[in-house]
Amino acid sequence: MRLIQLRGDGGDIRVGVVEGDLVRLLDGVESTWALANAAIAAGRSLEAQATASLGAATLDYAELLREGRVLNPLHHPDPAHCLVTGTGLTHLGSAAARDAMHQKLQQSAEEGTLTDSMRMFQWGVEGGMPAPGTAGAQPEWFYKGDGQVLVAPGSALPSPEFARDGGEEPELVGLYVIGPDGTPHRLGYALGNEFSDHVTERQNYLYLAHSKLRACAIGPELRTGPLPRDLRGTSRLRRDGKVVWEKPFLTGEANMCHSLENLEYHHFKYAAHRRPGDVHLHFFGTATLSFADGVSTRPGDVFEIEIPEMGAALANPLEVAPAGFVPGGVRAL
Known part of the structure; x- marks a missing residue:
């Protein structure tokens, strides 16, 4: 449904x-x-x-x-009770990229030059698909904001005036409501544009948290029931009505190094994430970015993300938000 x-x-x-x-x-x-x-x-x-x-x-x-x-297909009437989060380094990518990644891992391991990001990716490859009912390797985890960061399908994604970049991240999103007894209930899945500042992130991986504190879009549809293991979609960028970048992307567990159950466990194992009544919108990661192909986005560009099995495409234009806070803006009481 x-x-x-x-x-x-x-x-x-x-x-x-x-x-x-x-x-x-x-x-x-x-x-x-x-x-x-x-x-x-x-x-x-x-x-x-x-x-x-x-x-x-x-x-x-x-x-x-x-x-x-x-x-958006799910929200909480009080945005403060909606937690928007995600996990990274979860996807293997295409077969060719997977082979190249494994060769790089092996070479780096032999040379003793694994970066922290590559080391975490390796942990996922080795232990991110545990047997059902058991815990596997912890993924990278990040916080995006509460329900106020959500942008409806078709609405503009605001990039803050201090951002160095505003780029799409086509992803699957898990949609959850916490029951009265603290049990997380998965309603289903939706398309998502996780939207991040990749220039800031590339400066230093410790800036990841800063790069993720941005708006995001989810929807239009919530798909219930089991998710196909192999999902193939398309991510594109339109400028002045013309497609200036387009690329297929793979998702679903057949294209991931972590099972969805493992990603859910490592999010909901924290008691603070099991508060009755709360909504959780959790991004599961991606392997395809226009930024990785050297594309620099501009205000007015339109992001389009689609997977046939997830229904209608998710499309959002990019805009620059007006300045909302300035240095020295904190008042002493």
Whole structure:
């Protein structure tokens, strides 16, 4: 099942099920978060809860996207209770890149010159796919912000005025709600543009945290149920209506060095990440960046990310945000 959130005719939030070119609205459901909590309380799946709430009204999906009425597929009514995070160094890339990476790992190990990033990647290759129910190697983990950093499909991704770069990261995102007893419940998966400052990150890997504190986009759809192991999508950059960069990208566990279960464990093992009612949006990493191909983005560029199995593409233009804070802006009380 593919679910979306949208702005209704009266400005209220509605939830709908994608049925081909149409979206069938759910009755009596004010948000995906509310739908998930109702499913948890009833002891049923999200799909079953949505099916029980199906209404008769339908809307044209393409028109909703054109009008900018489609929202992120999951949010918390209080943005402070939505944690946006991610894990890196999780993907193997294409077969050729994988072979090259392994050769580089072997050569670097023999020479004793492994960087910290390469060493962490090696740990993932060796121990990121443990047997089900057991813990494997810890991945790189980062924090992006709370629910305030989310940008709806079609809306502009704001790059702060102090940024050195604003580049896309096409990724899968896990969408979760924490139950009353502290159990994380996975609603499903969505497309995501993790959007980072790669120039800042390349200065020094200890600047990774700074490079990730940015806006991001998720959606348009939430896909429920099991995820195919091999997913193949396309990431592109449009400038003045023309494609200036395009590349296929691979994701899903068949193209990763960490299992999704292992990534979930190392995020939710922390008690602070299991607070009842909270929403978690967790990016699972990527292996494809326009920045890696020497592309420098500009305001007005449009990022497009698509995977056929995940439904409609995620598209967002880039803009530079106005200055929000200046040196010396802290006041003493």
